[in-house]
Amino acid sequence: MTPIKLSSDLQRQEVVKHLLSLDREDLRLRFGYTPTDSIIEQYVSESWSRVGDRWFGIYDSDHEGLVATLHIAKIDNESAEFGFTVSKDMRNQGVGNALFKRGAVWAKAQSVKKLFMHCLSENKAVQSIAKKNEMHVVTILGGEAEADLALPYDPSAIISDVLLDRVSVYDMLLVNQQKLMSTFFRKR
Numbered sequence: 001m002t003p004i005k006l007s008s009d010l011q012r013q014e015v016v017k018h019l020l021s022l023d024r025e026d027l028r029l030r031f032g033y034t035p036t037d038s039i040i041e042q043y044v045s046e047s048w049s050r051v052g053d054r055w056f057g058i059y060d061s062d063h064e065g066l067v068a069t070l071h072i073a074k075i076d077n078e079s080a081e082f083g084f085t086v087s088k089d090m091r092n093q094g095v096g097n098a099l100f101k102r103g104a105v106w107a108k109a110q111s112v113k114k115l116f117m118h119c120l121s122e123n124k125a126v127q128s129i130a131k132k133n134e135m136h137v138v139t140i141l142g143g144e145a146e147a148d149l150a151l152p153y154d155p156s157a158i159i160s161d162v163l164l165d166r167v168s169v170y171d172m173l174l175v176n177q178q179k180l181m182s183t184f185f186r187k188r
Contacts, residue, residue: 001058001059001060001067001095001098002168002171003056003057003058003070003098003099003102003168004057004058004165004168004169004171005054005055005056005106005165005168006055006057006069007055011055011057012044012045012048014057014065014066015044015048015055015069016041017066018065018066018067018068018069018085018087019040019044019069019085020037020040021087022085023088026088027040028120029119029120029122029123029125029126030083030084030085032119032120032144047071047073051074052074052080052110053071053072053074054071054072054106055069055070055071056069056070056072056102057069057070058090058095058098058099067086067087067089067090068084068086068090068096068099069084069085069099070082070083070084070099070102070103071083072103072107074110074112075116078111078112078113078114079113079115079116080107080110080112080115081115081116081118082100082116082117083117084100084125084126084129086125091125096125096126096129097129097132097133100129100132100133101133102164104133105157105160105161105164107151108151108154108157108160108161109158109160112151113150114148114150114151115135115148115149116146116148117129117130117135117146118146119144119145121139121144121145122143123145127145127147130147130149131147133149134149135147135149136148136149
């Protein structure tokens with residue numbers, strides 16, 4: 001499972017579908033409240049077209065559509081915030097961590113110097129991803145937690161970002177070919 005940079009209108013619709021497939025508790029943990037379907041659609045649409053924001057996703061050949069997403073919202077020229085969602089049946093398999101690592105490479109290529117994550121203090125999954133990636137996690141008043149990480153300068157980040165994009169496209173081609181072949185052989 002390779003994270004892929006999402007950019008097409010079809011992929012935007014798949015992000016909405018993925019978010020809408022999450023249960024109310026998962027949405028509350030992700031957003032800090034339980035948004036309506038229309039709020040989710042508006043959030044994805046606005047962030048999709050916002051300059052500096054980026055979406056990544058993970059597809060799994062056993063599932064239809066996305067099983068995990070990462071939204072990177074640029075705060076300013078030097079900082080960005082990460083927001084994750086992972087389908088229940090894909091948790092504890094390193095999916096969120098893979099998205100974090102891919103997002104960090106993209107952020108470095110964009111000259112981002114500081115990453116942030118914000119979540120409810122009960123969202124142990126996001127805090128676990130933060131800690132695995134050496135983020136400084138602080139619980140603040142009101143039942144929330146924040147994490148931050150200073151990104152080191154990496155002159156090779158732009159090349160790494162491009163190479164990872166190529167790998168993800170190749171991975172998606174293989175997944176699609178497997179689906180096509182299994183459909184073809186099932187019909188015989």
